[in-house]
Amino acid sequence: MFDANGGSILTVSDVSVHFGGLLALDRVTFNVARGSRHGILGPNGAGKTTLFNVITGFVSTQAGIVRLNRNDISALSPHRRARLGLVRTFQITTLFKDLTVLENALLGALVRLGHHRNALRAARDDSQAIALAYEQLEQLHLDHLADMPVQQVSYGEQRQLEIAVSLALDPQVLLLDEPTAGLSHAETHAVIDLIRNLPQSLTVVIIEHDLEVVFQLADHLTVLHYGRRIADGLTQEVREDPVVREVYLGTD
Amino acid sequence: MRRELLILIAAVILALLPRFISTYWVGLMTQALIFGAFAMGLDLLVGYTGLLSLGHAAFFGLAGYGAALAITRWSLDPWLAAGLGIGLSVLVALAYAPLAVRLGGLALLTVTLAFGQVVWGLATRWTTFTGGENGVPGVSRPVLPISSLDIADPIIYYWFSLFWIVLLVFLISRFAHSPVGLSLLGVRDSETRMLALGYNVHRRKVTAFVVAAAVGAVCGILSTYFNKFVGPGSLDWRLSAQMLLSVVIGGPGSLWGPFVAGSGLFIIRTQLVGETQRWVMVLGFLYIITVLVLPGGLASIPVRIRNRRISTLPSGTFDSTGGEGGDV
Numbered sequence: 359m360f361d362a363n364g365g366s367i368l369t370v371s372d373v374s375v376h377f378g379g380l381l382a383l384d385r386v387t388f389n390v391a392r393g394s395r396h397g398i399l400g401p402n403g404a405g406k407t408t409l410f411n412v413i414t415g416f417v418s419t420q421a422g423i424v425r426l427n428r429n430d431i432s433a434l435s436p437h438r439r440a441r442l443g444l445v446r447t448f449q450i451t452t453l454f455k456d457l458t459v460l461e462n463a464l465l466g467a468l469v470r471l472g473h474h475r476n477a478l479r480a481a482r483d484d485s486q487a488i489a490l491a492y493e494q495l496e497q498l499h500l501d502h503l504a505d506m507p508v509q510q511v512s513y514g515e516q517r518q519l520e521i522a523v524s525l526a527l528d529p530q531v532l533l534l535d536e537p538t539a540g541l542s543h544a545e546t547h548a549v550i551d552l553i554r555n556l557p558q559s560l561t562v563v564i565i566e567h568d569l570e571v572v573f574q575l576a577d578h579l580t581v582l583h584y585g586r587r588i589a590d591g592l593t594q595e596v597r598e599d600p601v602v603r604e605v606y607l608g609t610d
Numbered sequence: 611m612r613r614e615l616l617i618l619i620a621a622v623i624l625a626l627l628p629r630f631i632s633t634y635w636v637g638l639m640t641q642a643l644i645f646g647a648f649a650m651g652l653d654l655l656v657g658y659t660g661l662l663s664l665g666h667a668a669f670f671g672l673a674g675y676g677a678a679l680a681i682t683r684w685s686l687d688p689w690l691a692a693g694l695g696i697g698l699s700v701l702v703a704l705a706y707a708p709l710a711v712r713l714g715g716l717a718l719l720t721v722t723l724a725f726g727q728v729v730w731g732l733a734t735r736w737t738t739f740t741g742g743e744n745g746v747p748g749v750s751r752p753v754l755p756i757s758s759l760d761i762a763d764p765i766i767y768y769w770f771s772l773f774w775i776v777l778l779v780f781l782i783s784r785f786a787h788s789p790v791g792l793s794l795l796g797v798r799d800s801e802t803r804m805l806a807l808g809y810n811v812h813r814r815k816v817t818a819f820v821v822a823a824a825v826g827a828v829c830g831i832l833s834t835y836f837n838k839f840v841g842p843g844s845l846d847w848r849l850s851a852q853m854l855l856s857v858v859i860g861g862p863g864s865l866w867g868p869f870v871a872g873s874g875l876f877i878i879r880t881q882l883v884g885e886t887q888r889w890v891m892v893l894g895f896l897y898i899i900t901v902l903v904l905p906g907g908l909a910s911i912p913v914r915i916r917n918r919r920i921s922t923l924p925s926g927t928f929d930s931t932g933g934e935g936g937d938v
């Protein structure tokens with residue numbers, strides 16, 4: 359943590375974001391180690407989603423630097439960052455509602471294969487991309503829904519589909535914004551298992567309100583409070599941190 | 611495959627049509643098909659990408675004017691002139707689209723309308739070059755490579771147009787079902803998700819805008835050569851509106867619906883006496899009827915019939931996923 363960014367795949371340095379008079383992020387710094395499961399904790403409005411938006415380029419930094427593999431990506435647009443392997447899900451499910459489950463995954467698979475610029479061959483005949491999309495759905499046990507319009511599948515399945523679509527891109531870093539929000543107990547466990555079974559080479563950053571879930575999944579934790587980083591380190595350490603216990607665990 | 615077969619069958623039926631109709635109707639059908647293809651191209655922008663344009667007549671007219679002026683002023687060969695006209699239109703679209711598609715919804719609608727009016731204004735005011743309100747008459751048609759086919763013959767010209775329109779429809783259908791076509795649907799549904807998947811959303815919108823313009827340009831050429839004339843009517847905002855409403859009435863995103871509506875509306879228009887003023891009213895009326903009675907447009911009729919038949923079956927265990935649109 360202290361040796362600059364030795365094994366870090368993603369580093370956020372001194373990032374600040376203002377929304378009018380509101381300081382949503384106040385000189386936030388933290389590193390994500392390659393292959394780690396990094397949890398972001400913090401009460402409502404702490405700036406967690408804003409941090410994801412800054413990392414993925416949906417909100418531009420007013421100060422500070424975001425680096426992926428040591429390269430400064432602060433000026434890149436969201437789609438460029440996604441192509442570099444920085445892929446996210448959203449707190450509010452963001453999918454193609456009028457398309458089928460398979461087509462949703464297919465849009466990811468096409469990018470991964472570099473077939474997304476093909477303008478004259480039927481996407482349906484691209485067996486390579488279809489196979490890849492199917493594979494991704496199978497991995498998350500969603501393949502039986504392949505031909506259903508997203509609108510018609512359950513909320514829990516949509517949350518999982520969002521992860522499947524992101525995985526279809528073969529990301530380097532997967533950023534999950536409250537993947538279990540609004541899910542039933544059983545669905546939450548399905549998602550936890552899913553995240554557990556992700557390949558170790560994939561780095562996962564996860565925003566999560568449910569402490570039980572975070573403590574199960576994350577090896578590193580960063581805690582935000584009113585836009586400031588109030589704790590950062592290994593999960594066991596942060597759990598015991600008196601400031602965190604007072605500020606965060608106390609208010610929950 | 612199935613789609614391409616359907617296009618082929620439709621093409622054969624349309625090719626045989628002149629045997630059964632009068633010369634007057636052959637002329638009407640020529641134009642009807644041209645406007646059908648124009649509306650189908652616009653569907654890629656409106657139905658697929660979810661961007662509204664009230665200015666695509668500009669690209670139809672620009673191509674027509676480009677070709678007509680090249681032929682009459684510089685005596686260019688009509689084949690070359692056609693290429694020039696289409697090229698001009700596409701270049702203007704390429705220059706304008708990146709600015710326009712930054713806007714969406716009503717703002718885009720007004721900005722495309724304004725653009726169309728600028729081009730229309732240029733054509734009507736720059737009298738010495740464009741002929742002003744009188745347009746450009748005396749446009750000669752291209753000479754066909756087979757000397758026995760005389761393009762002056764209405765039936766030959768009908769087949770000539772049909773050939774290009776079938777090619778256009780084939781390409782539009784291909785494009786629509788390609789990864790790029792799918793990505794346009796993605797942009798319509800969620801720009802945010804598309805960005806997060808690594809798609810350059812802006813460029814996809816520009817692509818849809820320019821492709822719709824290019825289709826309009828080809829149609830503009832066919833129309834100009836049909837009339838052997840081009841005038842400000844080809845740039846009129848009411849033509850843009852007619853095409854936009856053809857998409858809505860046909861069923862956005864269905865491709866064939868806008869084609870049928872684009873052709874149908876043209877025929878209806880020609881059958882109304884004392885046109886102009888009344889036409890806008892009729893168009894508005896048809897639009898309102900569609901929105902109220904048939905929200906999915908013409909393309910939703912087969913789906914409705916299918917659903918009705920299903921609902922009268924004894925067991926109600928059929929899941930109708932057959933979607934609004936998406937299939938040609």
Ligand SMILES: Nc1ncnc2c1ncn2[C@@H]1O[C@H](COP(=O)(O)OP(=O)(O)OP(=O)(O)O)[C@@H](O)[C@H]1O
Nearest residue numbers: 377380382400401402403404405406407408409449
């Ligand atoms: N686009 C925006 N414009 C204005 N204010 C914003 C914007 N996005 C976030 N904010 C504000 O910034 C603060 C941090 O919001 P953010 O969504 O990052 O919090 P969060 O930690 O994700 O909270 P939650 O747990 O509720 O999701 C909040 O006060 C929020 O209202």
Ligand SMILES: [Mg+2]
Nearest residue numbers: 406407408449
């Ligand atoms: Mg949030």
